[in-house]
Amino acid sequence: MANPKKYSKSKLNKFRNLIQNEIETVQNDMEEIKEGVIDSGKASESYVPDSVYSVHMADAGTDSNEKEKNFQFMVRENSYYQNLVSALKRIDNGTYGICKQCAEVPRNLCTTCPLIPEDRLLAVPIATMCIDCKEKDKMGLL
Numbered sequence: 001m002a003n004p005k006k007y008s009k010s011k012l013n014k015f016r017n018l019i020q021n022e023i024e025t026v027q028n029d030m031e032e033i034k035e036g037v038i039d040s041g042k043a044s045e046s047y048v049p050d051s052v053y054s055v056h057m058a059d060a061g062t063d064s065n066e067k068e069k070n071f072q073f074m075v076r077e078n079s080y081y082q083n084l085v086s087a088l089k090r091i092d093n094g095t096y097g098i099c100k101q102c103a104e105v106p107r108n109l110c111t112t113c114p115l116i117p118e119d120r121l122l123a124v125p126i127a128t129m130c131i132d133c134k135e136k137d138k139m140g141l142l
């Protein structure tokens with residue numbers, strides 16, 4: 001590595017705790033959604049509508065929207081979960097907190113390059129780039 005700058009062990013431990021908490025939260029969320037999907041299925045079976053209109057026009061739509069929403073939520077939670085797991089791996093292999101774009105040659109777009117600012121990691125523990133690099137990356141400038 002061109003630049004050996006890294007976060008200290010105690011800071012990395014702080015990030016590790018944060019990520020592990022997030023993993024637990026996501027796991028709980030996913031459990032709840034799974035249970036929710038089953039519950040809403042049961043509920044709609046036993047549901048007796050007031051009129052045919054309400055079933056076809058309102059409930060049919062609501063029910064599939066609900067499932068669609070749950071599905072989207074699961075997809076999002078699952079990819080967040082994967083990102084959290086790989087963040088833990090980066091802590092273990094010593095690359096956590098180092099901006100992907102600045103690791104070899106710091107671009108010095110922010111004051112902490114090549115390290116991702118601590119504030120950002122506390123807010124977004126799965127971040128792999130500093131904000132400026134991420135913005136440039138999104139615009140295709142890197």
Ligand SMILES: [Zn+2]
Binds near residue numbers: 100101102113
């Ligand atoms: Zn960077």
Ligand SMILES: [Zn+2]
Binds near residue numbers: 116131132
């Ligand atoms: Zn930077």
